[in-house]
Every structure is written in C-alpha cells, then in structure tokens.
Amino acid sequence: MEKEFTPKIVGFLCNWCSYAGADLAGTSKLKMPPSLAVIRVMCSSRVDPVLVLRAFLRGADGVLIAGCHPGDCHYEKGNYYARRRFALLKSVVETLELDSERLQLSWVSASEGPRFQQVVTEFTEKLKKLGPNPMQEKTSM
Amino acid sequence: MKGAILKIENSIEKTIIEFLKKGLDKKLFDALLIPVKVPAGDSYAWVLVQDKALLEDANPLPPVMSVQGAKALSSITRRGKSNKKIAAIMRPCEIRASIELSKLQQIDLENICLVSIDCPGALPLKDYLEDTKKGIDTFKKVIKEWGNESVRPICQMCDKSVGLSIQSDLHIGILGAKNNEIYLIPSSQKGKSILEEIGIPAEESTDNWEKKTKEFVETRKKNRKKAQSTLSEKVMGLDNLLETFSNCINCHNCQSVCPICYCRQCYFESEKMKLSSDDYLIRAESKGILRFLPDTLLFHIGRMTHMSLSCVGCGACEDACPMSIKVAQIFSMVGDKSQKVFNYTPGKSIEEQLPLKVYEEDEFHEVEKP
Ligand code: SF4
Ligand code: SF4
Ligand code: SF4
Ligand code: FES
Numbered sequence: 001m002e003k004e005f006t007p008k009i010v011g012f013l014c015n016w017c018s019y020a021g022a023d024l025a026g027t028s029k030l031k032m033p034p035s036l037a038v039i040r041v042m043c044s045s046r047v048d049p050v051l052v053l054r055a056f057l058r059g060a061d062g063v064l065i066a067g068c069h070p071g072d073c074h075y076e077k078g079n080y081y082a083r084r085r086f087a088l089l090k091s092v093v094e095t096l097e098l099d100s101e102r103l104q105l106s107w108v109s110a111s112e113g114p115r116f117q118q119v120v121t122e123f124t125e126k127l128k129k130l131g132p133n134p135m136q137e138k139t140s141m
Numbered sequence: 142m143k144g145a146i147l148k149i150e151n152s153i154e155k156t157i158i159e160f161l162k163k164g165l166d167k168k169l170f171d172a173l174l175i176p177v178k179v180p181a182g183d184s185y186a187w188v189l190v191q192d193k194a195l196l197e198d199a200n201p202l203p204p205v206m207s208v209q210g211a212k213a214l215s216s217i218t219r220r221g222k223s224n225k226k227i228a229a230i231m232r233p234c235e236i237r238a239s240i241e242l243s244k245l246q247q248i249d250l251e252n253i254c255l256v257s258i259d260c261p262g263a264l265p266l267k268d269y270l271e272d273t274k275k276g277i278d279t280f281k282k283v284i285k286e287w288g289n290e291s292v293r294p295i296c297q298m299c300d301k302s303v304g305l306s307i308q309s310d311l312h313i314g315i316l317g318a319k320n321n322e323i324y325l326i327p328s329s330q331k332g333k334s335i336l337e338e339i340g341i342p343a344e345e346s347t348d349n350w351e352k353k354t355k356e357f358v359e360t361r362k363k364n365r366k367k368a369q370s371t372l373s374e375k376v377m378g379l380d381n382l383l384e385t386f387s388n389c390i391n392c393h394n395c396q397s398v399c400p401i402c403y404c405r406q407c408y409f410e411s412e413k414m415k416l417s418s419d420d421y422l423i424r425a426e427s428k429g430i431l432r433f434l435p436d437t438l439l440f441h442i443g444r445m446t447h448m449s450l451s452c453v454g455c456g457a458c459e460d461a462c463p464m465s466i467k468v469a470q471i472f473s474m475v476g477d478k479s480q481k482v483f484n485y486t487p488g489k490s491i492e493e494q495l496p497l498k499v500y501e502e503d504e505f506h507e508v509e510k511p
Contacts, residue, residue, distance in 0.1 A: 088497070091482045092446050092479055105509055138380070139438060140428055141437045
C-alpha cells in the first residue's frame with residue numbers, strides 16, 4: 001500500500017504570539033499534524049521573503065508565517081510590515097507562475113492554542129490536496 | 142506646460158553642451174556629471190567636469206549606457222550632499238533610479254540639478270563594442286527614426302523614456318520639436334530659475350512635444366504589453382524558469398551593476414549562503430542531484446523580492462550578463478506586477494513613499510489566511 005503523503009511545513013512563528021500559541025497547543029496536548037518544522041523569530045517582520053523562498057525552493061511543501069494579530073504586535077507595527085512583504089512575495093511568486101498557494105500568512109495569539117492547531121491542520125489538508133512540492137524533484141538548482 | 146526653445150547648431154549634442162557651458166559660466170552649477178567618450182574612443186564613462194574645455198568629448202545622449210548614471214551619482218553623494226552644485230545629465234531611467242536611490246538614502250539630491258533628455262533607447266553594449274564605428278551610425282539612425290529595432294529589447298518596450306512622466310529639474314525635449322530646434326522644459330523651481338538666469342525663460346508652448354510624446358508613450362505601452370506576454374509564455378512556470386536560468390553562471394554581474402541593489406553586503410554573497418558540505422549532501426540525496434554553483438533560482442527570485450518594487454527597467458543587468466539571459470526584461474516584468482500591487486511607480490515622484498516603508502492598518506486582507 002502506498003504511504004499517505006504527509007506535507008512538510010516550515011513555520012516561522014513570532015516569539016511573542018504565535019510561538020506561544022503553538023506552545024500552548026502543545027502543552028494542552030492538542031493533536032497536531034506531524035511535520036511542522038518550527039523556526040522561532042522575534043517578530044513576523046523579521047521574515048525576509050528570501051527565508052521563505054529558501055524553504056520553498058528546497059522543496060518544503062508549505063511555508064507558514066504566523067504572527068500576532070494586527071494591532072497586537074509586540075513591536076507595535078511589525079506585522080503590518082510583514083503583511084506588506086508577504087503581499088510582495090505572493091505577487092512575485094504568482095507572476096512567476098509558481099505555486100503561491102503553498103505560502104501562508106496567519107495571525108495566532110498567545111492564548112489561541114486551538115486556533116493554532118486549526119491553522120496548521122487546515123493548511124496540512126490543503127497541501128495534501130496539492131500534493132508534494134514539485135521543486136523537490138524538479139529543480140537541481 | 143511652457144518651455145524654452147533652442148536652435149540646433151551643428152548637432153543636438155553640441156547644442157546641449159553649449160547650453161550647459163553657459164550654466165557653468167554663470168555659476169548656476171559648478172560641475173557637470175556627464176558621459177564622456179573614453180580616450181580609446183570605444184565607450185563612454187561618467188565624468189565629473191568643472192572645466193569647460195574638457196567638454197569636447199562629452200555626449201548627453203551616448204549610444205550606449207555603460208554605467209547606470211544613478212550609480213555614478215550615488216558614489217558622489219551617498220555620504221552626504223555635494224557642497225558644490227552639480228548638474229547631472231542622464232537618461233530617464235537613470236533619473237528614475239536616482240530618485241529611488243534618494244529615497245533609499247543613497248543619493249542626496251540637495252545641490253543636484255537633474256537634467257533629463259528624451260531617450261530613443263540605447264544600443265546593446267555588446268553590439269556596440271563589436272564595431273563602434275558602425276554603432277555610431279546605427280545610433281544616428283536610432284535618433285532619426287526615434288527608437289527603432291537596433292536598440293535594446295528593454296528599450297523597445299520602455300514606456301517612460303519621453304514626456305511628462307519624467308521627474309527631473311530640467312528636461313530636454315527632442316520629440317515633436319521642429320527640425321532645427323530642441324525644447325528645454327523646466328519641471329521644478331530649480332530648472333525654471335536656471336533658464337531665467339541664462340536668459341531663455343520658459344515662455345514657449347510645448348504643446349507639440351506633449352502631443353508627440355503622448356502618442357509615443359501609447360505605442361510603447363502596446364509594445365510592452367505584447368513583448369511581456371510573449372516573454373511570459375517563454376519564461377514563467379517552473380519548467381520555463383529552470384530552462385531560462387540554466388545558463389546562468391552565478392557571476393552576479395546583474396546584481397552588481399543594478400543601481401537599485403545598493404547593499405554594501407549582498408545577502409546572496411554573504412556567509413549565510415555558504416553552507417556546510419553536509420547540507421549540500423543532504424540536498425543532493427533528497428533531490429537526487431544538486432547543481433553547482435548552488436542556489437541560482439534563489440538568487441534571482443530572492444533578488445526580485447528585494448528590489449523589484451524599485452526596478453526602473455534600465456537594462457543595465459541585461460547588458461552586463463555574459464550569458465545573454467533576459468534579466469532586465471524578466472525583472473522589469475515582475476517589477477511591473479509587484480509595483481501594481483502597491484500602486485507604486487518607481488522614480489515617479491520623490492514624495493511617493495517606498496511601499497515597504499509604510500503601511501495601512503486596514504489593507505491586504507486578501508493575503509491573510511484567517
Ligand atoms: S539582492 Fe538583495 S541583498 Fe543583494 S544587493 Fe540586491 S537588495 Fe541587497
Ligand atoms: S534589475 Fe536590471 S533593469 Fe531593474 S533596475 Fe536593476 S539593472 Fe535596471
Ligand atoms: S549576469 Fe547573467 S550569468 Fe551572471 S548571475 Fe546574472 S543572470 Fe546569471
Ligand atoms: S512580535 Fe508578533 S508579529 Fe511582531
């Protein structure tokens with residue numbers, strides 16, 4: 001029998017909200033999809049689009065950026081800048097006709113353990129439908 | 142819009158030089174930044190000149206763009222304003238790049254007078270260098286026919302090379318002028334007072350220039366659309382991208398000549414891109430095969446995310462690519478799209494803020510996944 005495809009997700013989580021939310025999901029023993037690799041960043045605005053591309057071009061099936069809800073950023077406005085950068089990244093990836101559906105930006109607060117679970121689960125489901133990232137096999141460069 | 146009219150004597154180039162000399166005489170500016178033929182005679186270099194006598198070989202509209210003018214201006218003023226007044230005579234894409242660089246704090250425009258010129262395009266550097274005599278003749282034809290097919294592909298689709306969209310202090314209008322005339326059109330107080338001091342106040346109608354340049358821009362817009370849709374079919378999508386960049390030799394020429402890529406330390410040349418052999422071996426194993434030098438696509442797409450919002454489509458990158466990759470055409474197409482997302486036109490105005498430096502609280506909800 002063929003093994004079920006488990007999408008690999010790289011998640012950039014901001015220290016103050018989403019990382020804490022993920023932590024809460026963990027300590028609350030919420031059931032999580034198995035392959036989320038978490039990278040903790042101090043703020044969602046730290047995520048240079050190049051970091052996302054690095055994961056994406058290497059073959060990560062999905063890349064998630066998660067930060068505090070707008071208005072709640074620990075540094076006041078980081079996530080507003082992050083949203084603009086993400087809009088730019090999306091546009092570049094779309095123009096190049098690559099799979100921009102594999103990139104996601106979500107807001108998760110420190111108290112939203114169940115929400116974090118939901119975001120990751122839904123993203124995983126979506127990626128399952130999309131199948132493995134073709135970058136993995138196709139590109140050697 | 143009003144302008145002054147100059148009678149052409151000898152040639153357009155010489156007429157402009159004579160005008161600039163008057164500006165030097167009257168101390169309206171202390172120096173010029175202008176392309177001058179190199180001693181070997183086969184190319185052009187930016188020169189900062191204070192001495193009129195040295196303007197013999199200067200050319201405000203050279204057949205090629207060897208160094209992007211904004212880069213030259215940036216080397217002069219990135220540490221702070223010039224203490225003397227400099228008039229910089231540049232092509233419109235060089236003016237636009239200068240405005241972007243001033244927003245990026247790499248150019249200080251105080252004491253700089255930007256002089257732009259209607260541009261019919263530039264010849265590909267490679268073509269020109271192969272036979273410079275022929276190149277000079279070819280370029281004469283280019284001016285006569287205003288931007289024919291000998292100019293670089295990126296120039297053939299440039300829709301900002303003439304007309305009102307150019308934000309300099311003083312603009313030299315060629316299109317739509319009578320056979321033996323050119324226009325001098327001020328677009329700032331600086332430009333206006335220069336004309337007044339020289340004794341040719343802007344009082345003549347420039348209607349014909351406005352009309353002709355508008356028509357020209359319309360044609361170019363159509364060219365651009367057509368060229369981009371052809372390009373898109375060949376370049377976009379993973380397979381096409383891989384093929385397009387498969388010739389890339391990772392020399393990073395495209396990045397180092399780009400006026401917008403000003404970073405003292407480029408991310409793609411930093412330690413962050415130098416990984417351990419284990420990392421490469423793991424990737425080789427999981428991909429089955431790994432090409433070296435590595436991370437070519439990451440370099441190009443990453444660079445697009447860094448600078449495409451300010452890409453002025455000047456073609457410097459493409460001229461510098463030893464592998465004839467259509468870098469400028471690709472980057473400026475990606476740039477067009479991302480600029481549209483932010484309703485931003487690089488180099489259009491000094492007041493318009495760089496899109497990544499500002500935000501609104503209520504926007505771009507379509508990119509968030511609730
Ligand atoms: S590619 Fe990015 S890091 Fe490199 S010089 Fe350009 S903007 Fe700077
Ligand atoms: S990417 Fe190329 S076309 Fe765009 S500004 Fe840089 S050098 Fe000019
Ligand atoms: S100049 Fe050409 S060959 Fe060199 S890195 Fe850029 S695209 Fe590749
Ligand atoms: S600290 Fe969480 S988004 Fe800025």
